[in-house]
Amino acid sequence: MPRSFLVKKHFNSSKKPNYSELDCPTAFVSQQLLKSLVMPVIPQPEVLSPVMYSPITMWTASDSPPSPLPTDLSPVSGYPSPKDGHEIPRSDEDEHEHEHEQPASFTFTTTTSPSGASDVTEKFRCALCHKSYSTYAGLLKHKQLHCEAHARKAFSCKYCEKEYVSLGALKMHIRTHTLPCVCKLCGKAFSRPWLLQGHIRTHTGEKPFSCSHCSRAFADRSNLRAHLQTHSDVKKYQCKNCSKTFSRMSLLHKHEESGCCVAH
DNA sequence: CTGGGGAAGGGGCCC
DNA sequence: AGGGCCCCTTCCCCA
Numbered sequence A: 001m002p003r004s005f006l007v008k009k010h011f012n013s014s015k016k017p018n019y020s021e022l023d024c025p026t027a028f029v030s031q032q033l034l035k036s037l038v039m040p041v042i043p044q045p046e047v048l049s050p051v052m053y054s055p056i057t058m059w060t061a062s063d064s065p066p067s068p069l070p071t072d073l074s075p076v077s078g079y080p081s082p083k084d085g086h087e088i089p090r091s092d093e094d095e096h097e098h099e100h101e102q103p104a105s106f107t108f109t110t111t112t113s114p115s116g117a118s119d120v121t122e123k124f125r126c127a128l129c130h131k132s133y134s135t136y137a138g139l140l141k142h143k144q145l146h147c148e149a150h151a152r153k154a155f156s157c158k159y160c161e162k163e164y165v166s167l168g169a170l171k172m173h174i175r176t177h178t179l180p181c182v183c184k185l186c187g188k189a190f191s192r193p194w195l196l197q198g199h200i201r202t203h204t205g206e207k208p209f210s211c212s213h214c215s216r217a218f219a220d221r222s223n224l225r226a227h228l229q230t231h232s233d234v235k236k237y238q239c240k241n242c243s244k245t246f247s248r249m250s251l252l253h254k255h256e257e258s259g260c261c262v263a264h
Numbered sequence B: 001c002t003g004g005g006g007a008a009g010g011g012g013c014c015c
Numbered sequence C: 001a002g003g004g005c006c007c008c009t010t011c012c013c014c015a
Helices: A031-037 A092-099 A136-145 A147-151 A167-178 A193-204 A221-231 A249-257
Strands: A106-112 A118-126
Touching: none
Parallel strands: none
Antiparallel strands: A106 A118
């Protein structure tokens, strides 16, 4: 998978930007400058739209996906209906409303006492961990928060096939498709503000991470860390075959691919 | 070919 | 819950 396949490139990617025009000899960039460079994140309408997360599909453990999936993913029609066996986050009002329903994904039990009389406590039992709840709302909460989400990655991305255990993780992932953070200078788009900030350093020349062993400085902490390995006598990554060590995993991989180790 | 720098992606953790 | 940050990783390019 190409590293930058998610990045919207609004310029000829084969050419490097002319940084010399923007080159700032001083390493420090004021917050004001930074703010002026960072384009206010004005999400595209579709980013703000509830449609964004509408295609989240959450199958319950005992359900199979409905068929066919609606192709229209508008906020209303796109949402799977609870009657289809889907679990979707509901308001309290909804929970109460559906307490009286009997979804396909839970076990509804009526216990019988030894005397033969039917017990008054009817339980909603999780099909996965068998915990029982007196109300459907209780069961629903349990499943959404703990059990089912972990048993099955329940939040699916509409742009790709990735699945996540939490809505937050999915939202974060979706940003890698929508790329709401746009560089004011070159139009390049990023998924997160701090990625954009790191990119802006390529324009400003700011290098806040300096090496304590030499005079080099870096715009990115990870690159400094990689650089520090070059000062280290002990290289971190070792070939299992020939014991040769490398400062980076990518170099070890290159070494392995070049034929030292038998391809697996 | 190899090593290293630069840029970027993305998951996870913490506040 | 969401944003910021940390860390790891990958890819490209160049000396």
